[in-house]
Amino acid sequence: MSALLDGVFDADVVVVGGGIAGLATALACGDRRVAVLSKVPVSGHGAGGSSVWAQGGIAAAMGADDTPELHAADTIAAGAGLVHDEAVTVLTREGPARLAELLELGARFDRDGEGRLLLGREAAHGRRRILHANGDATGAEVVRAMLAAVGEHERVRFHG
Numbered sequence: 001m002s003a004l005l006d007g008v009f010d011a012d013v014v015v016v017g018g019g020i021a022g023l024a025t026a027l028a029c030g031d032r033r034v035a036v037l038s039k040v041p042v043s044g045h046g047a048g049g050s051s052v053w054a055q056g057g058i059a060a061a062m063g064a065d066d067t068p069e070l071h072a073a074d075t076i077a078a079g080a081g082l083v084h085d086e087a088v089t090v091l092t093r094e095g096p097a098r099l100a101e102l103l104e105l106g107a108r109f110d111r112d113g114e115g116r117l118l119l120g121r122e123a124a125h126g127r128r129r130i131l132h133a134n135g136d137a138t139g140a141e142v143v144r145a146m147l148a149a150v151g152e153h154e155r156v157r158f159h160g
Contacts, residue, residue, distance in 0.1 A: 009157060011035035018158065019049025020139070023146040026156050036150075038160045054139025057130035058102075058109075060095035063119050066127040068092040078124035099131065107145035109133050 011033045015022045018038030026034045040049070061071040071092040076083055103109070109131045110118040119128035133141030150156050 009035050009159060011157070017049055018160070019051035020142055020146065021051075022049070023143065023150050026150050026153075027146065029155075031155065034153075034156045036156060036158050038158065040160060050139075052140045052143050054142075055136040057120060057122070057132040057138055058095075058099060058142075059125065059129050060099045060131065061092065061127070061129055062096055062099065062117060062131070063128050066129055068095065070127060071095065071125075071129060074124055074126050102142060102145060105145045105149045107133065107142055109138075109141070110135070 013025075013029050013032050013034045015025045015029075015034060015036045018036050018040065022036055022038070026036050038049075059071065061068045068089075069092075072088050075088045075092065076085065079088075110133060112118050117131055120130040120132065121128040122130045132138050
């Protein structure tokens with residue numbers, strides 16, 4: 001289990017922030033010794049930053065009638081010329097794989113009566129592609145799953 005330490009520490013990688021980005025970075029560091037610095041103490045109930053408060057869902061082309069290209073087209077149209085096309089392409093192409101990684105980590109997204117992921121349609125999305133966890137607690141659920149995964153690694157230490 002990861003330990004909460006005070007004072008001097010030895011690490012190969014220092015990650016600043018204990019939210020979703022920081023936890024993802026810690027998980028991606030392989031066998032390196034990682035120190036996660038968080039202004040808010042990290043606990044089983046959340047992490048630093050605003051990630052736990054994120055209420056919106058996660059958009060990914062997961063439906064049988066959806067594709068990353070359709071998702072990208074919706075995003076570019078909604079952006080009214082203010083988006084970076086290459087960034088949108090990367091986001092929409094990688095979205096399904098990143099969501100699969102969250103599911104593999106144990107993130108529990110809302111499901112229908114038959115156990116399938118419940119995909120909602122919101123805002124400028126032309127297809128049902130929005131996933132939520134516990135209604136409007138998506139950020140808290142993603143942090144919970146990632147924190148549990150990080151907690152399985154002795155090489156990761158939290159400093160808050």
